[in-house]
Amino acid sequence: MYSKKKHSLGFIQAVPTPSPEELRRFYEETYFQNGAGSYRITYDDEELQWFKNRARIAELIIAKHCEKSSILDIGCGEGFFLDHFFFTNWQVQGWDFSKFGVEKFNPHLLPHFKQGDIYDLIETQKRTGDRFSVINLSNVLE
Numbered sequence: 001m002y003s004k005k006k007h008s009l010g011f012i013q014a015v016p017t018p019s020p021e022e023l024r025r026f027y028e029e030t031y032f033q034n035g036a037g038s039y040r041i042t043y044d045d046e047e048l049q050w051f052k053n054r055a056r057i058a059e060l061i062i063a064k065h066c067e068k069s070s071i072l073d074i075g076c077g078e079g080f081f082l083d084h085f086f087f088t089n090w091q092v093q094g095w096d097f098s099k100f101g102v103e104k105f106n107p108h109l110l111p112h113f114k115q116g117d118i119y120d121l122i123e124t125q126k127r128t129g130d131r132f133s134v135i136n137l138s139n140v141l142e
Helices: 020-034 045-063 080-087 100-105 107-112 118-128
Strands: 003-006 012-015 070-074 091-096 113-115 134-137
Touching: 020 100, 045 080, 070 080, 080 091, 080 107, 091 100, 091 107, 100 107, 107 113
Parallel strands: 070 091, 070 134, 091 113
Antiparallel strands: 003 012
């Protein structure tokens, strides 16, 4: 059983910290399928517009610091953030424990998606030597 504890950095965390296997199972089997956390089974037009606006604002901020090139979205969820960059001609890649959200809301991004444990994907990425201009992590605390 888990309890909640306020971390010294101010966020609320689960105690004890879930194992990688527990996280994998939760995100692959429960989170997206049951509408847990900030994920929803469906989104209304206002929520979808919020996702688009958030990505547009991020792109404006990013443009001040680097040229349009490539972006990695770690914990990409449904792929809404990546979708904006995909359609503005960035090279995109999204990672998540589950492909359920991307499959449901942005299936055109599946060729740019990797499913798995983030730490394992980072190790693989380090071996390939591929780099990204921008790495996004939103709502990713694990």
